[in-house]
Amino acid sequence: MSSLGLINANPIIYEKQERRVRKPSSKDEEYTPNLIDQEEIFYHIRDIKDPEHPYTLEELKVVTEDDIEVNIEKNHVRVTFTPTVEHCSMATIIGLCLNVKLSKCLPSGFKVDIRVAPGSHATEAALNKQLNDKERVAAALENPNLVEMVDECLAASY
Amino acid sequence: MEKKLNAWIPYVESFVSSPTSLNADDITAVSKLVNTGFLCLEDLVKDMELYLTSTDHFIRNRGVTLLAEVVGHLQSKPLSSTTIHSLINYFSLRLADWHALHGALIGCLTLLRRKHEVGRVVDNDASALADSFLKNIQVQLLALQDRKLCFEILVSLLDDYSEVMIVLDEFLISGICQAIDNEKDPTCLMLTFHIVQSLVQIFPDPSGPIASAAEDLFEILSCYFPIYFTHPKSDHIDIKRDDLSIVLMNAFCSTPLFEPFAVNLLLEKLSAHLPSSKIDSLRYLNKCILNYGANRMEKYCKSIWYSLKETIFNYSPFESLSESGSYHDSQENQIFKEASLCLQTALTLQSVKGKSFITWIIEDKDFDICVSSVANEICYETLSVESRRLLNGTRTILCLCAKAYDQCCDRAFHSFFPRLMDILGIFPCNASLDVGSLENISSRSLCFGALYLSIEMLASGRDLVLSYKQFPESISGENKWFQLVQNIYSPLSYAIGSLVRKHGFKEKNNITEDINSAVKGLQVLATFPEKLHVSVFVFEYILGIFVSIITGSSKDSDLWKLSLKSLVQIGLFIENSRCPETKTVYVSLVMEKIISLMKCNDSNMTLAMKLEAVFSIGSTNPVYMSRAIRDLEMQIFGNFVEIFVVGNQSFDPTFVRLLDCYTSQVLTWCNIKGNYDEVAMHFVLYIWNQMESVSISSIKSQQDVFDSLIMTMKVVVGNLNKENQLLIMHKGYNIIQSRIISPLRKLNQFLPDNTEIARLDLDSIILSPYDELLVSLFAAVVVALQPQVVISDIKVIINVFSIYLLKGHVSAAHALGSIFNKWPSNSKKADEISCRLEEAIDIIFTKGVFSSDIKLLRINDDIDANNAVHMNVIVGLGWIGKGLLMCGHQKMKDIMMVLFKYMLTNNCAESRLPNSDVMGNFTSPVLSRSAADAFSIIMSDSDACLNKKFHAMIRPLYKQRFFSSVLTILLSSIKDSNISDVRNSLYHAFGHVISNTPIAALLLETKKLILPLFECLSSLSADCKNNDLLYSILLVFSSILMENTGKCVVIENVHIIINPLLELAFYPYMMLVRETAIQCLVAMSEFPHARIYPIRQQVLKAMHKALDDPKRPVRLEAVRCRWRWESIA
Secondary structure (H helix, E strand, O other), X not given: OOOOOOOOOOOOOOOOOOOOOOOOOOHHHHHOOOOOOHHHHHHHHOOOEOOOOOOEOOOOOOOOHXXXXXXXXXXXXXXXXXXXXXXXXXXXXXXXXXXXXXXXHOOOOOEEEEEEOOOOOOOHHHHHHHHOOHXXXXXXXXXXXXXXXXXXXXXXXX | OHHHHHHHHHXXXXXXXXXXXXXXXXXXXXXXXXXXXXXXXXXXXXXXXXXXXXXXXXHHHXXXXXXXXXXXXXXXXXXXXXXXXXXHHHHHHHOOOHHHHXXXXXXXXXXXXXXXXXXXXXXXXXXXXXXXXXXXXXXXXXXXHHHHHHHHHHHHHHHHOXXXXXXXXXXXXXXXXXXXXXXXXXXXXXXXXHHHHHHHHHOOOOOOHHHHHHHHHHHHHHOOOXXXXXXXXXXXXXXXXXXXXXXXXXXXXXXXXXXXXXXXXXXXXXXXXXXXXXHXXXXXXXXXXXXXXXXXXXXXXXXXXXXXXXXXXXXXXXXXXXXXXXOOOOHHHHHHHHHHHHHHHHHOOOOOOOOOHHHHHHXXXXXXXXXXXXXXXXXXXXXOHHHHHHHHHHHHHHHHHHHHOHHHHHXXXXXXXXXXXXXXXXXXXXXXXXXXXXXXXXXXXXXXXXXXXXXXXXXXXXXXXXXXXXOOHHHHOOOOHHHHHHHHHHXXXXXXXXXXXXXXXXXXXXXXXXXXXXXXXXXXXXXXXXXXXOOHHXXXXXXXXXXXXXXXXXXXXXXXXXXXXXHHHHXXXXXXXXXXXXXXXXXXXXXXXXXXXXXXXXXXXXXXXXHXXXXXXXOOOHHHHHHHHHHHHHHHHHHHHHHHHHOOHHHHHHHXXXXXXXXXXHHHHHHHHOOHHHHXXXXXXXXXXXXXXXXXXXXXXXXXXXXXXXXHHHHHXXXXXXXXXXXXXXXXXXXXXXXXXXXXXXXXXXXXXXXXXXXXXXXXXXXXXHHHHHHHHHHHHHHHOOOOOOOOOHHHHHHHHHHHHHOOOHHHHXXXXXXXXXXXXXXXXXXXXXXXXXXXXXXXXOOOOOOOOHHHHOOOOOHHHHHHHHHHHHHHHHHHHHHHHHHOOOOHHHHHHHHHHHHHHHHHHHHHOOOOOHHXXXXXXXXXXXXXXHXXXXXXXXXXXXXXXXXXXXXXXXXXXXHHHHHHHHXXXXXXXXXXXXXXXXXXXXXXXHHHOOXXXXXXXXXXXXXXXXXXXXXXXXXXXXXXXXXXXXXXXXXXXXXXXXXXXXXXXXXXXXXXXXXXXXXXXXXXXXHHHHHHHHHHOOOOHHHHHHHHHHHHHHHHHHOOOOOHHHHHHHHHHHHHXXXXX
């Protein structure tokens, strides 16, 4: 964050995916559980705001529904996100946002794995390691500036 | 007196010395004194001299403002011309004093706005004012408020003193130009645009002063086009972009002198990419074409045509071809719509010497090529989006040309139609050729594009001809477009006909666009005005095709529907035409055939199709409709006999469908045509006659047949007039008298006046199926009667219904409820029936089954049977109670008390007579629960009876009244009861009452309600059968949360209600309950911090658990809720 200008000053904006409308549940469906799936995870993260633009991660195609993997038996979710530019220093913040948001949305016991899409970032390996290191995440969340930034990005997604 | 005279001085002093801009109280006080005559305006001015002439700018300004505001309050007080003269002169002169300008502007404006009757400013003074205004004021240097006042003064001067303003000539024009230049505020702009419009209108001379200033004026206006409006909503400006745009448009079109500058600008902006700019340009252009006139617009015709063509081609809708009017209101479609409207206006341009607009279209080679290429498209379904746009655009342009006016239509047809026919391979020929050979000639497939375009053109041409009130002779003359149509009429009809016929035999079930067009084509060809000498053979041929599709074995339901719709359209057209020949053909070919479908059984059409066909075609002609109705009645009556007399169950579905058709189609139609009573009486009398003559041994049919018949009877009788209702009631009563009452009397079971029915041996009364049907039908009649219709021998009837009620017939309960609800209130009517309401209630209350002393109700020793009878009694009480409540009768209270006894007696029974005694047993929890459910009958709306359709007497706010009368008793009973079953029942009743009471009434009692409401929720949540009630009570809570008064009460009790609410968030039997409970928690997170902070941890813990809910919507709500509560830290 050494430079004052924006890291990606002119990102491409994509159209939002149409929201699926909920069908009214019939009596038979009352007791059929809806398992957690890609769509639900995507619902949680699509409206997270980009740290430097007034657009959502969905609009910038940082996350898509196809980049989410859910394994119900193992209680495991993996989200692979694609930063808009390779040298994006905001990728850590985005990853942190995803991590925080999902850990608040999923039942306890779910493991969340956040990754950068292969080849989409200059320091991919380091970033992946950093994002999934519990202690580093916890440490980051003790930094009031970072917390404020994350909260701002997440506020729109509720 | 002296005191009074000076009473105003403090107000003036306070106003003048106050630094705030307005001090409304002081102004009102002073103007009140002047208005009532205590203070003379001249005196006020004289005494205020010090302030008005003070050298202190501030005091002078306040003084002038006060005077102006006071004058403003005297708009309805007549003032002498001298006063007005001196005031306006004073204010006009003050315009030069910029320190006191605000007050002077207000003064000028209020004086200018005075009405003629109370004395207004004379012309000379207005002229002097205008002069001073133009000389002294630099509008754009002033603050917003003053600018607005200035513009309002200019508007008043231009609108009301236009004669005087003309004299000022160029001085005025240049002054105004200076004043309005660079204005940016939307409210002021609304005024400035209006000023320009008024200004150019007072100088209409094309060589007058405006001519030289037009360019300057337009330059000022053109900066604003297209309106770019970005004011956020929070600005509280109630002006929208559209308002501004319309006012600016009016200014643009106000004079033809703007033409040299405006049209080019509009065409330039039309080519811009911004959609709103395009829409505005098209709108403005449309209006300018109308206002500037054909001669001025002539030179732009070519460029207008090219711009419009491009816009129409680029923005034509491509989703679907049918129903051009039903597009979504997207910006793209709006552009297309405006472009079409503009082209429509442009087509009317016919200048005296030059080319008319249509010429440009015809001479446009590109368009010509485009028509050819589009016409050669073979199939719509495979077209790309661009080609579809092109097709739709071409269609729009051709149709507008054909629809514009006679010559235009003529030229369009001559230029394009023969080519379309060539592509279709249709050549003019003699109509006398036989059908077979013609169909053979044209049996190859038709080119979709040409077919579609030619049919759309024909439809537009036909619409043009039909729009003439008087048929112009010129159309049928030589060399007209109609000649063209006449020549190809027969071959085209046969070609399209064979296409449709072939499709009718196909197995596949999807209808393609070419068939859609073909069906429309046949319809258009059949509805050409008969004056154009359309061949009757072809007409017969077209009708034949449609009828064969409808009666034949067509498997394509869409084609079937389309054909029927077309036949109806043709029928309506024929009905309005004056040609007897086509009428005869239609009647013999269509009407007779379709109407006779009802009678024939061997057709391969389903009953639903037959009914739809018969009543759709019937609706085009009253005579045939009557025939169709008669046929339908015959069918219904035949089925009635089969089902109820013969006992043939196989007729059930048909009967239900026929009755459904009867109520939905026939009765609605008769209501519109005005012969309802005649038709309906025939129906009801038939049923009564049957009931009188037949004997029914058993009814095997399903309940729905029965219900359907009863409902039809209710609807039919409900809409009859009083006299006929009375006849029907009498007839029914006579049958009841002979078939039911007399046998009962003979059995010695039935002594209406002095026997307690409770002592009857119910088991000895055996009801035959016939009796059940008869009493249900009679109950249906009673339910539907108007209050004015008096029921004969009412006491006996009440007894009959009571017996049936005890036997478990709910329809009898409906009838009883209805009887009590509509009991005549005035004494004259009451005399007629020789029985007062109280007396009638006594019959059933003290002597009869519904005795308030429950102990009397013991009927036999079989506990189950006993309970069943009691439950019937409770249902009856519910309906009677509802009837009485709706009409506002006091006796309702007694019924309520009986229901309470049922709910509470368990209490006494258990405490006094544990388990063993028979007396104790009958008040089982089952009865207690059904008494609670009776409150649901009382409070909820019903379709079966006691509603507006069946003429119930409904006192306003009856639900509120019941709620307030029952609430105290319910709450105290709940408090006193200590047996769980009883409490449960009471909570049930409480739930039914509050979930049906309007929220406004609940809000008044929230304090009392809130805790019981949650106890009720907790009690109900124990059983999964209570889902719906539980949910509706929770909804009541959520609406309480939404209202401010309710919210306050909830805040006070938040620590108590939080536990039950959190429990509901895990209610296992219904997702909606969990979701709503969490939504309530979300709403509660907005409560004051101090109140909710203590429970925060508890909520967060619960929401964390709720994230594991099996249902997604609940989880999503839980996420939201968790976040809300986390962020209140």
